[in-house]
């Protein structure tokens with residue numbers, strides 16, 4: 001998994017890389033520019049559109065000058081707009097790349113920019129070296145870029161956005177941000193979606209091991225990380241190996257939650273799935289899901305189940321006693337979602353009873369019910385971290401770039417998913433997947449990593465053909481394809 005470092009640590013990471021690899025910092029900047037252009041080439045920008053590159057005097061500007069050179073070499077009409085005065089002192093690598101600009105790149109001062117011109121604007125004014133609030137002249141440059149009518153693409157980070165914290169003033173509003181090496185933390189905050197736009201991660205050749213000497217609680221989960229978290233099964237594996245699980249989901253009028261949850265667990269690979277439901281509703285499960293079984297009360301030893309998932313559609317009335325009963329009689333990690341979380345918010349004394357290592361999956365409103373009103377994402381992450389450490393529990397903050405908050409304080413941002421997953425029942429599908437993985441013998445961390453990533457991937461697969469018409473059942477049907485995509489048997 002890729003560590004997410006702070007803006008301050010970037011300099012040290014880059015310096016260490018340059019030292020160990022025995023390359024010049026200018027070569028690393030060239031790699032960054034090449035990575036940007038390689039992404040550019042994968043897009044279908046109209047080749048006849050002019051490109052305007054705003055360049056600052058630091059290394060972000062240096063990236064911009066190098067990008068301008070490379071795009072001009074491939075036949076684009078490119079202009080650079082210098083965001084500094086005649087007397088400014090440039091970083092050595094920015095100065096070298098300014099010097100290397102070919103004569104067919106127009107070299108202008110930013111005040112000469114016409115915001116009504118057409119084409120694409122590349123923002124290489126300020127990167128992670130921003131300190132404090134934007135100076136007055138920098139604000140004007142940001143405003144000039146935001147007045148542009150065409151597409152804006154930010155290099156590394158939109159200018160004006162701090163790398164690690166919340167935006168307080170102005171910043172460039174990018175349609176796409178191409179960030180180098182790892183996503184800067186602030187690009188993953190929902191508050192900054194308007195500034196970040198689509199997020200593209202560009203590899204500049206720094207290996208995961210080079211991050212090991214830097215301390216950070218934050219990680220970024222990519223497709224290539226997933227396979228290593230999966231267990232493998234063999235040809236003698238039987239349905240017991242794939243887990244017997246119990247899902248307490250659904251109630252009168254909300255049986256769809258139970259169907260989605262159980263079906264999702266079966267599609268994820270569970271060997272046996274039992275739904276704990278009101279007896280009067282049994283026909284719903286038995287006619288829509290012949291592979292599922294039903295239980296109508298909590299009889300027998302609950303430890304006969306390899307995993308238990310609780311919450312979707314159970315209702316909040318009368319559920320507290322049932323949850324307390326399950327917590328007392330079951331010793332392994334449980335998945336808690338939806339109404340189960342609301343019940344915990346109303347009965348905080350139940351928290352101490354939850355088996356260690358259990359997984360809570362609140363959406364933002366449920367998060368506030370459990371942990372109190374939260375103003376912003378950094379505050380939410382801090383609260384989640386304290387909660388997980390205090391209770392030895394894992395918690396998933398759901399949303400775009402859902403955050404897996406582990407009991408040991410690590411916080412892992414997911415990279416898969418799409419806006420088309422914002423649909424009723426998507427959370428029930430995730431509960432089924434997570435419980436299924438626990439039942440297949442995965443640790444809570446493995447279950448979260450595989451479940452959250454594959455849930456997002458199922459959303460991408462379903463959304464490709466169904467767009468905003470995607471429904472939760474489509475996510476369930478796409479789960480098997482996620483195994484194919486990840487080459488997991």
Ligand SMILES: NC(=O)C1=CN([C@@H]2O[C@H](COP(=O)(O)OP(=O)(O)OC[C@H]3O[C@@H](n4cnc5c(N)ncnc54)[C@H](O)[C@@H]3O)[C@@H](O)[C@H]2O)[C@@H](O)CC1
Nearest residue numbers: 014029058059060126127128129130131133134135138156
């Ligand atoms: N070797 C490296 O360090 C690499 C750095 N890279 C790029 O370099 C960037 C970081 O470069 P730098 O550390 O030089 O910093 P930046 O280029 O991000 O910022 C420094 C500039 O910002 C100005 N500035 C700072 N605070 C300001 C404020 N409040 N208002 C107005 N202007 C302000 C400074 O005067 C200076 O001109 C990264 O974001 C990335 O784009 C990449 O080239 C990859 C390699």
Ligand SMILES: [K+]
Nearest residue numbers: 123126157159
């Ligand atoms: K920038």
